[in-house]
Amino acid sequence: MVSRFLLLMALSVCVSGTLVAKVANSSYQAEVDEDLIMEWTFTPRPDSSLKDLYIFCYMFNPQKYSVLLELRKGAEVPEGQAKEFVGIVQYDKEVLREGKIRLHVSSLRTEDSGWYLCDVYPEYGNNLGRFYISVSGTLVVNVGHRFNQAELGQYATLEWTFTPRPHRSLKNLNISCRMFNHQKNSVLFELHEGVEVPQKEGEFVGRVHYDKEVLKGGRIRLHVSSLRIEDSGLYLCEVDTEYGSSSDECFLIVSGKTALLVGLILWTVAALIGLLCVCYFGSKRLLRALRPVDYSSQAKKDPPSLSESMLLRSLQTSADQQREESN
Template sequence: MKMISRILLLLILSSCLCAATFVVNVTQSCYQAQENHSITLEWTFTTKTQGSWRDLFIYCRLVAPHKELIFYQVHGGVEIPDSQDEQFSGRVQIDKDVLREGRIRLHVSRLRTEDSGQYLCDVKTEDGSDKEKCQLNVSKMISAVPGQSVSLPCRLPNIKPAVVVQWTRPDLEPEYVLLFRDEQPDPENQHPSFRKRVELQERRMKDGDVSLLLSNVTTSDSGKYECRVFQRVSSGRKTVNLTSDPIWIVFLDVAPPPENVVGRKEDGSRNNHVGLIVGAILIIGAVLIAALIIGLILHHYVIKTKEEETEDEQITELTVSVKDGSSSDPQP
């Protein structure tokens, strides 16, 4: 009886050890990509057997505020594309060649900003089960013309309130575009070019929206904007946490409209030297037209003169011939 108990205990411990050694990992915890580009998300899982994939189950989903969407699914070793949410339809492909090596490589094309969020993959095989997540932030490209106002989007990854919001431009010194803390903007380290031109909509911050409103943009505002947040670990403590990675990245491109690019300065005014060039071209055109008209008149005058000279010569010849004819007649 003791022997049987020992065998059962050994089997239980072996089963637990097998399950404990099955691990799912992500090759990268946070991905950054740009709108309309492509990206590859990758997970790895423990493989110890070379058996059939009939016991392979993969369930990947996007977990974002107020939604959870099926991203990719394998059931009993068979893909189930019909279970995929419409948002990802036709945009997700798996690299099947590396799946047997314990690698899940999912290629996502034509990225959208709504693809941003946490991607959680549950994996189950005959060796065990586990899950792991990664963060994907899809940056938006925003275009504007000088003088416009724009909104640079940023949304919190969870429902915890933001204690501090940082908007930065890495290429500037100081890099702070806006620093919001203690429930108000802190202009102390703000870059001078953004003073009195940026703000957050506090009424939207309650819903996790910390988008930056930038007014009266100029071409010098073009660049990469990064959004970071501090959030409370516990509502009863003052401790806050900060991730060094931005939760949102936005690229802003400010340029004059295509029809006004030539001949306009950064502030949109007409460039003087271009105006001179245009004036010179008009003057040269007028001179050429006048020269053409004068040339036509002279050409007509020359032709007319030649015609008159030819006519005079013909009259002279006729007169001479008449005179010669009259002198040869006999006198009466």
Template sequence: MDLLMFAFVAVIPVISYGFTVHGPSGPLVAPLGSSVVLPCYVDEPLPLDDLEVQWRRTDSETLVHLYQYGERPEVQQQDYHDRAHFFTDQIQHGNFSLRLDNLRAEDGGNYTCKVYSQQDSGETVVQIKDVDRLLVSGSSHSISAPVGEDVTLNCSVDSHIKPEHIEEVSWRKTDEDEDILVLLYLNNETFPDSSDERFRDRVEFFTDEIPKGNFSLRLKSVRTEDKGVYICHLFAGVLSANTTVILRPSE
């Protein structure tokens, strides 16, 4: 299964008397962590010496990027520094589209591309709508492990998702009357000391596999009392999902 965050981009063209600012004819789709192009262009090239193009978040007026009189002043909001880019060689042809890299869940919202020239001005509003799905794969059925042996409880997300997008992964054992923390991964760090004493020093992630989106758990020296339901719960921004593994120790 894939861990995906999709961005749907729709543009509303606004017609001015001097020129029309255009966008795409339909929605665009981009996954979390990838790049998305917010189209903004005019039919005919405009003089560069008096041209100004502003990309802003409509809700907050945050400046995403600015092109002004042949230059790109370094005045963009810090959240977009090194993530928002013009296609510099295309500006002279009337293409003011913006490339937004490393797409985040919080990038959802409205963006305005405002174009000013000596002739006139025009703008278009770009809306990024988040359709969020966080899907996690694990064991599709219960697994059996001999007492005293090691066992792997599977939990993984799509390999193209960067680990820094996964803010938290918690493995928990759920019983009828208690919720036991088995192992915690938080902000790119594993916290073995947070494990319940029944699992301390017996559980670990496959460290080399985490960059691939693999948060499977190795449980060492299986005990009879380890029998039960284990849940791998992942959090990425406002998204969360989980997968369940049932462990049945055998003699």
């Protein structure tokens, strides 16, 4: 847990009964889950007491307006504090008499980015100091092993790690894991607001299981069983949280002796089918070539040419003359 001290001084001078604020640091960059100490200073009057003070500290951004601290006549008003800052914002009572408003803000969130102000209303005027805090989240996702190899029919364990935040609930955690290759794009595993989304269809139904125990520690551990050849490809996991989002990928190659045997069998079957096709069509052509030609049927199909007609007529005339002579 990182704790830093940010001093924002509202240096006050009394001009015609009015307190004028001067801000030393106008902005500050913080990270998610960082602890921050904010401090405003004002000039208390020697003849005044805490009962004369009314202090009102708050923050705002385009999405919300929240009260951080409210003091009336030197006493804290608990019901005035916004619920989201209860237990997160504390103030030092001891330094209040010295003219200091010191707030301790723990476990900053991205939605805590905005303007922070404190108003002090003594009997002679008011004191206003403001500055801007920008809270950014950093999430890093890493894969355990970039390249993974497993055998057909066996199982593979794929693991990703991410940076969890202490005191953060899994309700704000969303995870989507998918696999890609040249044939398909399939959902492997999904977690929505900390709850697993059951896969009702697809080739990974019943074959993917995750370890719930290691999830809080920032580990996504998936067990993929009954591996197939088509399970080879790119595996990607995306993590989305309130403090950022990131992703990383790994490769899985399904191979082994069994895979080679299956490939050899498929190749042999394909070769035999091809050989049978060649033999079938080749024998068909051979039979067609050896078949006797029926010229009479061919003559019926193809009409004779002029020369062929004259030859046939002369042959017919010669045949008729031979019959007459024989008679």
